[in-house]
Amino acid sequence: MSNPTTTSDPILPEVKMNLAPPSAPITGRVVSNDMCLKGKSNSYVRHTEIDITGTAIAGNFIVGQSFGVIAPGVDEKGKPHKVRLYSIACPKWGEDGQGNVISTTPKRVLEEYKPQKKTDDQIRHTLFIGVCSNFLCDLNPGDEVQITGPAGRRFLLPANTADHDYIFLATGTGIAPFRGMVKELLENPEGPCKSQIHLVMGAPYDTDLLYDELFADFATKHDNFHYHTAISREIRPDGSRGIYTHHCIDEKIETFRPLLENERTLIYICGIQGMQTGLYQVLATNGLSDAYLTIADDWADLNPKDWPWAEIKRNVRPTPRCMVEVY
Ligand SMILES: Cc1cc2nc3c(=O)[nH]c(=O)nc-3n(C[C@H](O)[C@H](O)[C@H](O)COP(=O)(O)OP(=O)(O)OC[C@H]3O[C@@H](n4cnc5c(N)ncnc54)[C@H](O)[C@@H]3O)c2cc1C
Known part of the structure; x- marks a missing residue:
């Protein structure tokens, strides 16, 4: 337990961290991937449920933590894509009541390309498609996802x-x-x-x-x-x-x-x-x-x-x- 500094400070629960590091991600399988916006919108956001039965993370995460996703393929330098974090959107008992199905809320990053630094192409304005958010939003039930984590020990509900x-x-x-x-x-x-x-x-x-x-x-x-x-x-x-x-x-x-x-x-x-x-x-x-x-x-x-x-x-x-x- 972390020590509260005043009596009204929350006592946060102990959490497990990095049970699946980026060097050894677990494989999850998508259960469902549905839009979760109220209506027609300029953005695209999904509620993604992933089965992690039998993995190190199953039953070992709590709400407020995040998990990492490694998109397949390589970046512009030819290196494997880096981990992106996604907040866990389900209670600690998961979507299935057993801690075997986790969920999150990915939003597609879709924009026009904008130079981020001086050395970037200053006139390019083609479509910029975020790697991992679009990978997640594209997934169908049955598809596999490489997952790391869990991550985060501060943004938690109190123990009591x-x-x-x-x-x-x-x-x-x-x-x-x-x-x-x-x-x-x-x-x-x-x-x-x-x-x-x-x-x-x-x-x-x-x-x-x-x-x-x-x-x-x-x-x-x-x-x-x-x-x-x-x-x-x-x-x-x-x-x-x-x-x-x-x-x-x-x-x-x-x-x-x-x-x-x-x-x-x-x-x-x-x-x-x-x-x-x-x-x-x-x-x-x-x-x-x-x-x-x-x-x-x-x-x-x-x-x-x-x-x-x-x-x-x-x-x-x-x-x-x-x-x-x-x-
Ligand atoms: C603790 C935590 C929890 C998170 N939870 C969620 C969540 O629940 N849902 C969710 O959707 N996201 C979440 N995120 C954000 C998520 O981790 C990713 O950053 C996000 O999905 C974008 O990743 P991407 O791979 O699609 O985009 P990337 O391919 O990584 O592209 C984004 C990066 O590209 C650059 N860029 C952005 N726009 C442009 C542009 N127009 N032109 C050129 N370059 C550009 C910027 O450097 C930006 O950081 C969370 C992040 C953190 C830290």
Whole structure:
């Protein structure tokens, strides 16, 4: 167990790591690979289930961890493709109840080529197709996948889940671990967790929401589960502009304040790099940052609304009660 620094800090469970290293990946077999977007969208995101029965990882992962995938073939230097990480989207008992089927939420990286450094071709603008995300999304039931891991020991549910309440904030495929965590909390074979659970899912358009039906269904069945959506690029019915996940917390601060003031509460943030900074400002502006953030001394007198955006990551750090996984 990791040592908490205050009584309200979460005690995280021990985890197993790197049971299958990149030098000796295990072979999984795809069980299903279905779209998990709410509607027609500019992006392509799937829910991929992989059977790992009989391998070192079976039954030895927990939600919040990731696994690695090695796409077949070689890169432009002729070397085998490097491992890419994908968040586990199922509870620790897997999709099958036995820990033998893991899942994740791959999103195809499909863009126009953009030079990343000075030596890259500056005029090329052909289609850029991400190697591993497209490999995963292309797979059919029965296909084999080389898997490593598990990886990650910090972005985890606490060992005793009933001791805490939860605010989960996701953008895009950052929803993957929260699908697993919400299932772990509400579908526990020993009975659903009674803690307060708020999930805020951010997406550009309503049709980009992931696993929307699942979460809406949980919200109707469990009074303690609250599903919020933050749609950024659509005008809202009252004519106001779209919002990001942190705006959702700010707008509903009177709902969230008692929860954020309660020492049981943990915040989890997963998704696009930078999504955490808006939330940090909202917490600090509302006088709610003490438990969740450590702010640099020379920033103490600054109005959080004036924090220079590019410097937030360096001067504001999450405490153990605020867990961040952005990529
Ligand atoms: C802990 C963790 C969990 C993750 N979980 C998930 C998950 O659940 N689902 C998911 O989809 N992803 C997840 N990712 C991201 C995932 O690991 C991969 O980075 C992602 O799928 C892209 O991999 P790829 O092989 O398809 O793209 P790559 O072939 O690796 O291409 C991406 C890279 O190419 C470069 N590039 C990007 N755009 C362009 C462009 N337009 N022109 C030229 N070069 C470009 C950039 O350097 C970029 O890093 C996670 C990452 C981490 C660290």
